[in-house]
Amino acid sequence: MNRHAQSIPCKKCPLQGRPGLRELDECQLEYMQDFKRGEMAIARGGMVFEQGQAGPHLYTVLEGVLIRYRSLDDGRRQIVNFMFPGDLIGLQGAFDGPSNHAVEVLVDSRLCIFDRSTFPEFIGSHPRLAYDITWLAAKEETQLEEHLVSLGQRTAKERLVYLAVWLVDRAQKSGIAGKGNTLTIPITQTQVADMLGLSLVHTNRTMRALLSEGLVEWTPGEICVPDMEAACDFAKFTHEPDEKRPFL
């Protein structure tokens, strides 16, 4: 399922120069190189870690898309967030205790591996990077807040539009979107349902309704938002200018 790949040097990190990501300078790249333990490639459907496991690693997404979810023991599950290139995985688990969520690969991914054990040292010795990590944690929190608003206040239709817009937006910022507000991504309707807190059937119906209205064209394998502004307006989505995010 997963194999360790040859490690690319940080200086050639594919994330450098992405539209929504901040560049690291020479000096920072060298620091990172010290902490990088290797890379890992996982195919769609593979798990980075399971709920309840205390993995020894932290990861950065170099390539691909992943989902993070929590399960209740009776089978219900909630997808908590999507992870795109540049996102940090496993920060919560970095502080002892097993993580309470699982991470699964949605689009074949390549991850950069760091050791959990070196994390405190890492923070201590590189203030700028410690600052960046806090930045990322704060942003992640902001994202979860947005999802929370969605689940708590929006109707099914609004949730679907919101998610579409949010995904396309994030994809564009990480440079993996297609032309014309399009995103090619194999998300299952079951997964969408588990993200939005809706039943599979209702998710399907709502998608078809939106399709016929032309607001969001969510066909299997591809999301397209013809009129971004109209969609944002409908879903009461206010995307912030969102300056470049740091990474690694």
Added chain:
Amino acid sequence: MNRHAQSIPCKKCPLQGRPGLRELDECQLEYMQDFKRGEMAIARGGMVFEQGQAGPHLYTVLEGVLIRYRSLDDGRRQIVNFMFPGDLIGLQGAFDGPSNHAVEVLVDSRLCIFDRSTFPEFIGSHPRLAYDITWLAAKEETQLEEHLVSLGQRTAKERLVYLAVWLVDRAQKSGIAGKGNTLTIPITQTQVADMLGLSLVHTNRTMRALLSEGLVEWTPGEICVPDMEAACDFAKFTHEPDEKRPFL
């Protein structure tokens, strides 16, 4: 509404020695003292900051309980989390850009004030504290995940039980709970509804149902969970041992 109070020295910080909080050592206390700008007392109903404001400060809750929420322009609002003594307020706003949520006082509070501007310096010069801040950010994220599961997967009854258990648990850890899994706190049913994504009417009915079943006794002004274990079980709530949290 709010007034600046005489600043208590950090060495006499009331948070030292709380059941769920980690002690700071002499050295750390001195550092903190340098960054502390003062204190602020706000009464129930008062605002720490509004949605869209870019406040110049960061706060730590010394006393009281607060809520954090986001509003949609059409009036719907979602309470995103509760803040208890030891919690950090405004971390998201610490990285440029106005905060996208508002913070309101639920129980008369006293806050410790820090300058946003000294934040980068702060992280840089005190690795241990930088680590703690990241810890807090990660925990906050974990909490939001739990709420997300609630809104996405649980029924109205389960949500209410979950919230009750969660609140009582947090109150106990911050040492402001009453005897016998009791918490005296003036939460409005409208606020509960806005937290759980339910209508006011349905929130009320569900509360009454739980009351008659004896699972959760949520009377105006007080929450009581007679059988914690039964309640956790019913709501599929798994509270982790949760080691002591750092603060400040």
Added chain:
DNA sequence: CGTGCCCTTGAAGGATTTCAACAATCGTGG
């Protein structure tokens, strides 16, 4: 003693879920 906020309850309507069945797609092994 009003006015406003909060809690409470009934009844009707609507959004969403569940149950059920079938078509379409895909990967895999014979």
Added chain:
DNA sequence: CCACGATTGTTGAAATCCTTCAAGGGCACG
């Protein structure tokens, strides 16, 4: 290469959870 099972998408109909509308009572505050 085709047949097969497994997964995914689609649709109808009935049941239910939850919301909205409406109205009244209690309590605090000026």
